[in-house]
Amino acid sequence: PHAARRLNRQRLRHPVLAVAALALMASGAHAGERRDLPLSAGWQFHQGDVGGAEAPAFNDTGWATVGLPHTWNHLGGTAQRGPDYNATRGAGWYRLRFTPPADYTHAKVWLQFDGASINTEVWLNGRKLGVHQGAFGRFRFDATPALKLGKVNVLAVRTDNSSPSKAGSPTTDVIPMSGDFFLFGGLYRQVSLIATDPVHIDMLDWGGPGLYAHTDSVDGHTAIIAVTARVKNDAAQARQVVVKTAIVDAQGVPVATDSHPLSLAAGALEEPEQSLSVPNPHLWDGRTDPYLYQVVTRVETADGQMLDQVTQPLGIRSFRFDPDQGFFLNGRHVSLHGVSRHQDRPGKGWAITPADQAQDMDIMLDLGINTLRLAHYQHDQAIYDLADKDGVVVWAEIPLVNRTAPETPEGDKGVTSAAFADNADSQLHELIKQNYNHPSVVTWSIGNEVNLMASFGRGVSKARPLLTRLNQAAYDLDHTRPTTMADCCEPWPDQPKPGLDVVAEITDLLGYNRYQGWYYDKPEDLGPVLDRLHKLHPRLPLSVSEYGAGGALTQHTDQAQAGVVYAKGHFHPEELESRLHEIWWAQLKARPYLWGTFIWNMFDFASDSRTEGDMVDTNDKGLVSYDRTVKKDVFFFYKADWSDQPVLHLNGRRYVDRAYPVTDVQAYSNAATARLTLNGRDLGTAPCPEHICRWPAVRLDVGDNVLVASADIGGKAIGDSLTWRFGGRADEIRIRAGASAGLTTAAGARYGSDAFVTGGTPHDRNPGPEFGKPDTTPPAVTGTPDPVLFETYREGAFRYHVPVPAGRYQVTLHFVEPALAAGARVFDVAANGGVVVKRLDVAAEAGGPLKALDRTVSVEVKGGDGLELDFRPVTGQAIVCAIDVVAAR
Ligand code: GCB
Structure with a gap:
């Protein structure tokens, strides 16, 4: 029997075989498998508005042919401003001719948009399928009544990323109203056509999978997994079906199964709950061991014919947050340290590829993160999938940024329109439904810096009623995860700010966005400020949801490490970014009550409201450049602390042409000591406390200076070198x-x-x-x-x-x-x-x-x-x- 089981395992190793595993449970043959037709290529695109383009016969021959993902906006990462971004916010039309296979007979057919920005209207063969408001969630429409099988169909889509403050804009009640990031327009994620049986797992549940699983309880011996499938009967007759669920391990072996007969009236939606018991569960244990199961639910006819099947990830884990001790995963304390990330790139904007997503995750893993804030909105599924697979703990959030009321004179008085509140609520539904099954996600954030405007003296913040509604909605949708939000502006008890809500303690957890020493105060103030907030909210688990400083690749300063640190306007020397992080991280690390810390930001990103560093329309607080090619010095400071790879990195490699003949030399390393030579001369071995090795007052040669650092880490030699030039005189x-x-x-x-x-x-x-x-x-x-x-x-x-x-x-x-x-x-x-x-x-x-x-x-x-x-x-x-x-x- 032993050998037989091994054989079985081997045969089932391929994930596709999970399907076969389930087939073993079925008594007969199966027919109705979902069919997924990507609609990526051959779109006609027109930037701007045009009358009648929804009509099938409309002549689009002059339009550009584009593929998805696509946006017409290109912003950030350049020294000179391109065409005014406002001119490029507005409508963009897309039209596609496609022929769905003729054998989709008796099927339901759905159009799926993985994300489109911001306001999207969809027509199929001249018939309007619907509107979606919000740039980030996936949405679907029932295309069945409008679709012509086996014939040429015309799909027309109008996207509009007009600013909400523009008169007549369709985005006036769509979050976010504003924010420090550019809202790229268009079909920037994939579109596909999905065919299902009339009896299927629900396709119209806020863009979600229709299948939701969570761990009800887990101990060393057993995990109880609750699985809810929303089963819809779109057929004209009542149907008797069986809902079969299997939990399949990483080898493809089913470890728990359940079968549930179900009577479905015509048009009915039923939500049977199944409880499966997994023996000896292998836990999803963060970056240590991100073990994944899959939940496979199949709807079959009473005689065993397959009607539909959905597969979702399952990570069995428990976690909790403690106001004094921070985060615990599977009962073990984990100090969460990581970054925030935006989803844009130069030239591509938000229209990034799966390879881009994977590259971003690789860079973040190389840095050594174990947590990730996906700011300030729902990102593509690809990145949550990667976080599951790589064991990264995720903070997921909706784009309720800066304002909890529309951009109107009324909104400035804090008056939220019903449409605005409903839109925020819809985007929260999408976020939670679509990401419910990702074990990586541990908290839902319902807002970011919602009283920033009021703190600037612009408008009034009356955030509490909306936040309370959203918080309750998050509980109703998901009782397994706590809520959080990121606060900018909580006033001190002794420094009240009239007109500004204190929003702490609405959500279960809180993050503070803190910029001590960058926008205000001194860098050394960060820790004491956090201690005061912790004292003020002793029962509230706190994190630092943002901290960061700009770092321009072409701007440099001398001796920042010696203590002469201050920023000037748009001048963001890379050395200053490094120095501030050294000061901040020492303070954060020393505060175990923080459940997590998130650097703002992993990558430079586009923001049309900014000119800083050496770029326009760009926020340069990244540890890595916008195009992902340059890791700034400070990247290696964190990598030395967070990663278990050997690190030795000489700083200042972009400050080549030096102003002074004498300068400190610094390296980041996780070696105990490092040795330095200059043009072959030994400059001695320096200790590297807190991962910083320093050789003070090094005298440079006139001309080229080749600096070579070397160290030994666990018996492995590691080195780094750079060349500086000093073109002046020693005296x-x-x-x-x-x-x-x-x-x-x-x-x-x-x-x-x-x-x-x-x-x-x-x-x-x-x-x-x-x-x-x-x-x-x-x-x-x-x-x-x-x-x-x-x-x-x-x-x-x-x-x-x-x-x-x-x-x-x-x-x-x-x-x-x-x-x-x-x-x-x-x-x-x-x-x-x-x-x-x-x-x-x-x-x-x-x-x-x-x-x-x-x-x-x-x-x-x-x-x-x-x-x-x-x-x-x-x-x-x-x-x-x-x-x-x-x-x-
Ligand atoms: C913040 C915001 C974020 C900004 C950041 C900054 O507090 O939440 O959206 O980009 O500050 O760089 O100023």
Whole structure:
């Protein structure tokens, strides 16, 4: 018997054989298998509106021929803006001629759209099948009455992604109203024609599979699986059927079966519930062991003829969330760390392929995530399938973003229209029904930053009634998963914000989107802020649903790792993104009460409201570039912590042309120590605490600098290398005080960004256009050919330790008084202890504010300790805009 069973297993190893496994249960032959005809190729497309295109005879010969997935929008990832995106939001028409097989006789035929954006109207042979509102859910129409078998049919589809604020737009009540992401238009997922028997598992259940399974209970010996099939009889006569369900293991072997006779009146829908007991269940255990069963339900005639069959994934697992201890999977604590992801790519927009989905998942797994927030809407089934298969725990959500009321004057007062609320509810139904069976999904999110507008002082948030309705709907649809949402703006008890709802404690769990040190506060504030929120809501399991910083591949700053970190407008140096994450992650990791943390964002993504970093229409907070080709340095910081692969990555590989002859060198690694050489010279072995290896104050050669790092991880040698260039001189250092970016003057002098400094505070009179803030132009400084050099300054009591070799130097200090009158600011400057500038009053000497003033002194630097410039206030605060230290020649 043993051998026989083995043979049986081998024969059944192929998943397709799961079908055969079920056939073993059946007493006779079967006929009615579903037929699925993809409608991907040969569509005619017209961008814009056109009258009468739904009519079969309409002449579309001038239209473009396209295949699915398709969108007409192409946005983001470019340095220059293309055609105004608003012009490309509107209608797009698609027409397809196709011939369904003549042998679909007695069948029901359904048109399935896996997702179309945003408002979709569908006609078949001139007959309107329906409208779907919402860009993300799958939807189906009954095509049977309009379909002509064996003949040419004409399918016409009008999609419309007009902004909801446009007069007459069909999207005025369709969520989302707004958000920091672009809503691409069109048939951006697949369309297919599915034929079933008149007696079938329901096709019109919010786009869902019609078959729903969950684990009722599980212990070491047995799992009880509850399976509900919605069985529909669209035939004109009553039918006697048998609903047969099997749970099939990963080898294709049925491990539990159940048979349920059912009487179906004509037109009836029945929902028999079956309870199956799986002995010795093999658990779905996250990334450790994402074991999957399948639920196969088949409807048969009383004499064993198959009428319909549906297969769904099943992962047997239990999980819970604890407000103090975080997340538990199958009774074991798992600290969930991961990312959020958007579904777009350059050139393709949302019209991405299964290969793109798989590549995204591969990159995320390589990073080492064990959780994924699929923001801010329902993604394609492919990615939930991959999460099941790879054991990634998923936060799934609906696109209720920023606003819980329509974009109308009424909506600005927080008044939600019935249509708006119903649409949010429909999209929640679609999300839950369509993703119910994915073991990866552990929570349904009903909203994101719903009181952001009110926190900006724009409109009023009265989110509670709608959120309460959605929360209840989620429970009614699925009692097995808790609800959650992502909050931006909860005010402190001591800082009330009038007109702003506190939405915490509506849902079972909560996520906070936190940008301490990016949009507000300081990066070190993140942990204390979370502790306050945890104290405020002691029974509420909390996560950080977003944290992140922009990182541009072509923008760089010096010495961010030494503590000079601040962002300026659209200037998003990659080094700053890395540094902020180092500070944030140390704090998040130290807070075990958080059930999960989600970096915003895995990939750069399109957002028409943004210009930042080096790109327009792009949010550059990705760990990976929009086109997926570049992993930013910070990717390797997390990979070193999260993945079990050996990591050694030298940072700054895109900052090739260096401003300073002396710089810290840093690598991310999960080795204990790493060794560094520069042009073959040994720079020593550095420890790598918290996965950061650092070689401070490395002196570069003039010309090329080949840096090679090496380490040993578990007996395996690992290495990384990069080449920097230093085109300046070893005995010349020019520092732009207070600035995050370097600068080259009109005369060609190269300044690095602020560095080598302790104390004081950086200031920028021209912070540049910032997200959500008006652009500013500072008043110009006179008396200099380089006014930009005088836009930034450092102020306070501070010291620069300039690493120049011994010798005589000309030290030029550049000053401007930004605002104060003569007498208000007086200070000394000492060089290596001796006062070289005494009682300087910039306003008095320059003749008033905003007038440039230079002071040059000659200083002898002895020994190897470099030059220390000490700015000592006498009255008010000291100040400096730039410092040149140039060897006297
Ligand atoms: C948020 C939003 C997200 C934005 C992100 C950002 O809080 O939820 O949609 O993209 O901030 O980058 O500002």
